[in-house]
Amino acid sequence: MVKIGNIELPDFPLLVAPMEDVSGPPFRAVCRANGADLVYTEFISSEGLINKAISSRRKLHLLEEERPVGIQLFGGDEGRLALAAQIADVTQPDLIDINFGCPVKGIVTKGAGAGVLKDVALMVRLTKACVNATRLPVTVKTRLGWDEQNKNIEEVAERLQDVGIKALCIHGRTRMQMYKGEADWSLIARVKNNPRIHIPIFGNGDIDSAAKALTYKNRYGVDGIMIGRAAIGYPWLFREIKHYAAMGELPPPPSVQDRVAVCKMHLEKLLDWKGPVAGIYEMRQHYTKYLKGLPELKEWRSRLVTLKTQEEILSVLDTIVTQYGDFEIQRTAIELINYHENCPL
Known part of the structure; x- marks a missing residue:
């Protein structure tokens, strides 16, 4: 402790x-x-x-x-x-x-x-x-x-x-x-x-x-x-x-469901903290990083950053889960190199 x-x-x-x-x-x-x-x-x-x-x-x-x-x-x-x-x-x-x-x-x-x-x-x-x-x-x-x-x-x-x-x-x-x-x-x-x-x-x-x-x-x-x-x-x-x-080993990388769940949590708390306008605007900077590795990420981000209501955003995020729920986002080559270079075990 x-x-x-x-x-x-x-x-x-x-x-x-x-x-x-x-x-x-x-x-x-x-x-x-x-x-x-x-x-x-x-x-x-x-x-x-x-x-x-x-x-x-x-x-x-x-x-x-x-x-x-x-x-x-x-x-x-x-x-x-x-x-x-x-x-x-x-x-x-x-x-x-x-x-x-x-x-x-x-x-x-x-x-x-x-x-x-x-x-x-x-x-x-x-x-x-x-x-x-x-x-x-x-x-x-x-x-x-x-x-x-x-x-x-x-x-x-x-x-x-x-x-x-x-x-x-x-x-x-x-x-x-x-x-x-x-x-x-x-x-x-x-x-x-x-x-x-x-x-x-x-x-x-x-x-x-x-x-x-x-x-x-x-x-x-x-x-x-x-x-x-x-x-x-x-x-x-x-x-x-x-x-x-x-x-002594890495867990699987976060799934599409994991990433969308965090997006939703972050969005909800931003709306509670800053209100529906400022909260939605601030959330726009986070989609690319949270959804990194998703197929057609640029297109999904382009949709998400144009939406103006929580309901619309949640609908798109749910669509992402429905469409890519079984897709496994792999660790990048840089992440794997970093892991092997620093592995202390």
């Missing part, structure tokens, strides 16, 4: 990374239903919360079926971040997470996200202010450092633990790398193996298959992993990782 404060998670938990414009309640609920153990909101600006920006307040919406769930905040002012944590606390998440990892220029130039990596003392003060402001466990997501010459994650981990965080997730790249190149998990392993560190350490970066997840678990010894982009359109990855760890 892995514990974050009073939150109990299974051995080697699978976390869903907070992703802007992705990690809303519908996506989080879909991931939880398919095996994820802990999810996070999109990152929320402390200034936006305090100033009552509609977009920021909307991100505080939580569903019971997605628990445990953390609200992720970012900001560069101690008092404002602490106040934002108190506002978030009212919505009763299971934890508060601080983003010290977002590399986007617009965030960094405001002295927030990965911009704080250049000032460890400020990072410590921000974290301490947040810990002192809430009754909830506080965790941090960050990177190895600002650039190749300043990979200070080992110092950062100790100092943040000392001011009270209950877990640390480390993305295996520097800010200057953005999302390019291969994530370096060796420094994550050094943090985990530091005898002074007693909080859970989670690794993040480049996990896109069950085989790679288990390989990295065995190689680097982290307490769990956080998965981001690979889960978009493929929430079954969490169940596949658990099945592979238990059975």
Whole structure:
């Protein structure tokens, strides 16, 4: 068992990374239903919360079926971040997470996200202010450092633990790398193996298959992993990782029925969250990934993205099941290569 404060998670938990414009309640609920153990909101600006920006307040919406769930905040002012944590606390998440990892220029130039990596003392003060402001466990997501010459994650981990965080997730790249190149998990392993560190350490970066997840678990010894982009359109990855760890083999890929069922679930929750117009519009970006491998996918997507009512969309999805219910969607060559290259068994 892995514990974050009073939150109990299974051995080697699978976390869903907070992703802007992705990690809303519908996506989080879909991931939880398919095996994820802990999810996070999109990152929320402390200034936006305090100033009552509609977009920021909307991100505080939580569903019971997605628990445990953390609200992720970012900001560069101690008092404002602490106040934002108190506002978030009212919505009763299971934890508060601080983003010290977002590399986007617009965030960094405001002295927030990965911009704080250049000032460890400020990072410590921000974290301490947040810990002192809430009754909830506080965790941090960050990177190895600002650039190749300043990979200070080992110092950062100790100092943040000392001011009270209950877990640390480390993305295996520097800010200057953005999302390019291969994530370096060796420094994550050094943090985990530091005898002074007693909080859970989670690794993040480049996990896109069950085989790679288990390989990295065995190689680097982290307490769990956080998965981001690979889960978009493929929430079954969490169940596949658990099945592979238990059975030593990959389960069959999701069937047409599985894919349509997730489409319906995601659509329903989007409509509940954003209403019939915005919900249907937002769902259009998801059909291609959820239905990947389906014969004549372009034609089906073209139909789905033109429909304007839930009834019409559900009718087309039901037609897909009727027409292709026995069709077996095979894993791609890239997925199979990835599996064989990373198979640890």
